[in-house]
Amino acid sequence: MMLYRRRRFANSVVMTLSVVATVIGLGWLVLVLGALLWNGFGSLSVAVFTEMTPPPGSAGGLLNPIVGSLMMSGVAVAIGTPIGILAGTYMAEYGRYSMLTSVVRFINDILLSAPSIVVGLFIYEVVVRPLGHFSGIAGSLALAVLVVPVVVRTTEDMLLTVPKELREAATALGLPRSHVIANVSYRAARAGIVTGILLAVARISGETAPLLFTALNNQFFSADMTQPLASLPVVIFQFAMSPYPDWQKLAWAGALIITFAVLALSISARALSATRTNS
Amino acid sequence: MVDLALRDAPAAVSSPPDRLRLLGRLRLIDGSFRTITFAAAVSVLVILGGVIVALIEGALPALQAFGLDFLTTSRWNPVTEKFGALAPIYGTLVTSLIAMTIAVPFGILIAMFLTELCPMWLRRPIGIAIELLAGIPSIIYGIWGLFVFAPFLQHTLQPALIDLFGPVPILSTLFAGPPYGIGVLTAGLILAIMVLPFVTSISRDVFEAVPPVLKEAAYGLGCTTWEVFRHVVIPFARVGVTGGVMLGLGRALGETMAVTFVIGNAHRISGSLLAPGTTISATIANEFTEALGDLYTSSLVALGLILFVITFVVLAIARYMLMRIERKIG
Numbered sequence: 187m188m189l190y191r192r193r194r195f196a197n198s199v200v201m202t203l204s205v206v207a208t209v210i211g212l213g214w215l216v217l218v219l220g221a222l223l224w225n226g227f228g229s230l231s232v233a234v235f236t237e238m239t240p241p242p243g244s245a246g247g248l249l250n251p252i253v254g255s256l257m258m259s260g261v262a263v264a265i266g267t268p269i270g271i272l273a274g275t276y277m278a279e280y281g282r283y284s285m286l287t288s289v290v291r292f293i294n295d296i297l298l299s300a301p302s303i304v305v306g307l308f309i310y311e312v313v314v315r316p317l318g319h320f321s322g323i324a325g326s327l328a329l330a331v332l333v334v335p336v337v338v339r340t341t342e343d344m345l346l347t348v349p350k351e352l353r354e355a356a357t358a359l360g361l362p363r364s365h366v367i368a369n370v371s372y373r374a375a376r377a378g379i380v381t382g383i384l385l386a387v388a389r390i391s392g393e394t395a396p397l398l399f400t401a402l403n404n405q406f407f408s409a410d411m412t413q414p415l416a417s418l419p420v421v422i423f424q425f426a427m428s429p430y431p432d433w434q435k436l437a438w439a440g441a442l443i444i445t446f447a448v449l450a451l452s453i454s455a456r457a458l459s460a461t462r463t464n465s
Numbered sequence: 466m467v468d469l470a471l472r473d474a475p476a477a478v479s480s481p482p483d484r485l486r487l488l489g490r491l492r493l494i495d496g497s498f499r500t501i502t503f504a505a506a507v508s509v510l511v512i513l514g515g516v517i518v519a520l521i522e523g524a525l526p527a528l529q530a531f532g533l534d535f536l537t538t539s540r541w542n543p544v545t546e547k548f549g550a551l552a553p554i555y556g557t558l559v560t561s562l563i564a565m566t567i568a569v570p571f572g573i574l575i576a577m578f579l580t581e582l583c584p585m586w587l588r589r590p591i592g593i594a595i596e597l598l599a600g601i602p603s604i605i606y607g608i609w610g611l612f613v614f615a616p617f618l619q620h621t622l623q624p625a626l627i628d629l630f631g632p633v634p635i636l637s638t639l640f641a642g643p644p645y646g647i648g649v650l651t652a653g654l655i656l657a658i659m660v661l662p663f664v665t666s667i668s669r670d671v672f673e674a675v676p677p678v679l680k681e682a683a684y685g686l687g688c689t690t691w692e693v694f695r696h697v698v699i700p701f702a703r704v705g706v707t708g709g710v711m712l713g714l715g716r717a718l719g720e721t722m723a724v725t726f727v728i729g730n731a732h733r734i735s736g737s738l739l740a741p742g743t744t745i746s747a748t749i750a751n752e753f754t755e756a757l758g759d760l761y762t763s764s765l766v767a768l769g770l771i772l773f774v775i776t777f778v779v780l781a782i783a784r785y786m787l788m789r790i791e792r793k794i795g
Contacts, residue, residue, distance in 0.1 A: 197689035201582060207574035208583075211665070212591070214658055215598050221613045222605060272505035280499055281506070290509050292788075296780045297513060299712060300773070301719025303746045304516065307769040310753075311519035331512060338509060362491045364498035385600075392602020395721040395746065399753045419604050423722065426608045434612070441608050445601060452600045456593070 219445075226442025229435035234443075238407055239421060242430040248440050250407040251416040257409065258322055258401060258417060259390055262329030267383055269330075270337025277338070278345035279367050291342070298335040305331045306396035314400055322408075322415030325401025332393060333386040340382025344375040381455045388451035392444050394419035418444055520773060523766035526759055535767060541732035543757070548764035550771060552732045556649060556742040557772070560724060561717040563653025563738075564660050568717075569710055571657075572664030579665075580672040580698075581690055592669065599662035607726035610655040611647075615727055618654075619646030623739055641737040645729065650738040652728040659723055660713040667709030671702040671790060704793075708786030715780040719772060721746035745772040 233247045240246025273290065281287045309328040314320055348371050356366045372379070402414040403424060422440040425433035527548065528535060538549030575595075579588055623644030630636040675698050683693045699706075729741020730751050743751075745768045756762045 193689055193692065197691040200691040200694075204574040204578040204582060207571050208578045208591075211571050211575050211661055212594070215594075215662075218606065218609050218658065221609055225612070269505050269508055272502045273509055276499075276502035276506040280502060286506060290506050292781075292784060293513050294509050295784045296777060297509070299715050299719075299776075299780055300516075301721065301746060301776055303719070303721045303749055304520070304769050304773045304776075307523070307749070307753075307766055308516045308519045311523045311766070312515065334509065334512065362495045364495045365491075367498070388600055392604055394602075394604045395750055398750055402754065419602070419722075422604055422608065423725075426611060426726065437608060438612075441605050445605055448600055448602060449597060452597055 222438075222442060222445060225438040226445075229439040230442060231439075234436065234439045239405055239416065239425075239436070240432065241405075242428065242433060245432065246436070248418065248421065248436060248443070250404065251418045251421040251440070252443070253407070253409065254322065254401070254404070254416040255391065255418040257411065258326045258329060258397070258415060259387060261323070261326035261411065262333055262390055263383065263387060265326065266330035266333025266386065267337055270334045270382075270386075271341050271379060273334070274338045274341025274345060275367060275371075277342045279363075279371060282346075290338075294335050294338050297331075298339060301395075302332060302393055303395035303398075306398060306400055309396065309400045320400065320402035320414045322401050322411040322413065325397045325415060325417065326411070328396035328400045329390040329393060332390050332396065336386040336389055337379075337382050340385065341375075341379050344378030344382070345371055347378070348374045377458050377461065381459045384451050384455035384458070388448045388455070391447050391451070392419055394423055398423075516773065520766060520770040524763060524770045527763040527767040530760060531764075535764070536771075539732070539734050543752075543761055546758060546760045548761070550745070550764075550768055552734050553743050553745040553748045553768055554771065555734050556652075556728065557718055557744040557746070557775075559649055559738075559742070560653040560656055560728070560744055561714060563650065564656035564717045565710065565714055567654070567657035568660040568664050568713060572661055572709075572713075573668050573706065575661075575665045576668035576672055577694055577698075579669050581694060592666070595662045595665050599666060603659060603720055603723040606655055606659050606723040610651060610723060611726040614655065615646035615651050618651055619644045623650075627739070638736045639738055642735075642739050644739060645741060647727045647729045647741060648739050649728065649735075649742040652724045652742075652744070653738075655723050655727055656717045656720055659720060660717050663713040663716060664709055667712060667787075668702075668706050671705035671709065672698055674705070674790075675701045702790070704786050705790035708783045708790065711779055711783030711786065715776050715783060718779065719746060719776045721750050725750045745769070 231247075233245065235247060235252065236249060237245075237247030238250050239248060273294075277287045277290060305328050309324050309331070313324040313327055317324075352370050352374060353366055356370045357363075361369070397417050397420050401417055401420070403420050404414045404416040408415060418440050422437045422444070425440070426437035428434065531538075531548065535548065535550055536554070537551060539551035539555075540547050540549050541552060542548070579591060583591065623640075623646070626640045627644065630640045679697050679701065680693055683697045688696070724744050725747040728743055728747050730743050730747060731741040732743055732748075733740075735742065749765050749769055753762070753765050756765055
């Protein structure tokens, strides 16, 4: 009976601990989001979206970094997505059992979680240093390097779930392999591939480290990709670390915008993959 | 293009030479598409190779100038151009260690709650919430740490720790000095919050993959939930959870923005966890654009190389272990 009671006791201790851990863990995360909403909404205004970044001590907004971020993310996706989808296609369609595929998969998984600041150094060495100046295009390339692994991973996974009977049926009709892939595999996996792209955009929209010394920053409005370009994360970093309350408020507003963008992207990615599994 | 080729087909069948030409064109498209996808797959390897080559090339001047001293000295003097990486390496390891000692038990306990205890209707919402939180950019945690968490620690936890451990012989050095708010301990705690969702969601996935038959058999013998977990789930999931932990460690080691905000960027090795310090990534983020002179820049790139090598090894082990558990589950 003693033994039984001791076992029951040990069980309830651990179970209580796990509930406590969950409450603390989730509570902590709620605290972070709560502080973000509180400070972010307090600093949000129309001016944030319509005015340029101000000099210290005066009012202003975040228009130029928002535009800069959108441009750089757009170019990064335009460069990274085709490479990612094509590489995923090779891995799932042509070389499914080849040695190269397992090597690429392994390396890709490592790139997926490699420190992004190292990617910034890489682009600095191969683009910024030879050209002699920082530029928006260098920032885009750094982000593109981060897009590729995400898209490769999801494309491969999604193409692998396409039933092989579909491919066999199309092949039996005499379609060449590339047409089978374009008209059957891609069509069947479309929602999943788009999900991957959305996740990649979510991933890069908050990235700061790779932009610090590729796109640098720009206090003025610029749409010139060959010049230094402001981006939301870098401006948040600069403004938050500054001693000026005006700048710090804008940093909170920017942080709120990024969080909303990232959450919206990941929730729509989730909804998209849910509709796919239902139908 | 593709549809065009197909729509042409019926008309082309009529004459054999047309048909041959069409087949030739299809074969050409087919072959070039295959080559393009092959090139894209290889480009993933090229990116990794490029990163390694570029970092080594950039780090070469510093490594030639300082040799192995770069790894074993902690001086960091931009004026006299003497650089050593020991302080950032130390800071990176200590902050990650703090993060993992907190995040791993919490993550495993939360994962256990989600797979064994949590009522069904609550599982999906909590699981989704954790996955969404894993996607929040690190700069958000950084700004929160700087404006909310560091002042809070400065006024509550840190004075309490100093009072508590002040009289204890060894622990007093660990918590010596004034409470700055920012510092190694704060950075470690922020990293713990960041890594927690990763550890939790991978552990949960692995726990859920344990075949129910095994658990039911143990329950049938009269085991308590904890005993089932301890003697059935954990042994089955050990490799996978280790992989998840290593993946989280890889994140913590390379994490830049969350740490840069709160570490204080001081190039020294202090016994106290309350003192400001620096990590490899924080040093690069703070100093790279301001670095004057080739040797300074090169030393920062060399730091990046060290970081890349460390995380590469950690992530490679993580992936290897996760691959093993995937094969086991089938």
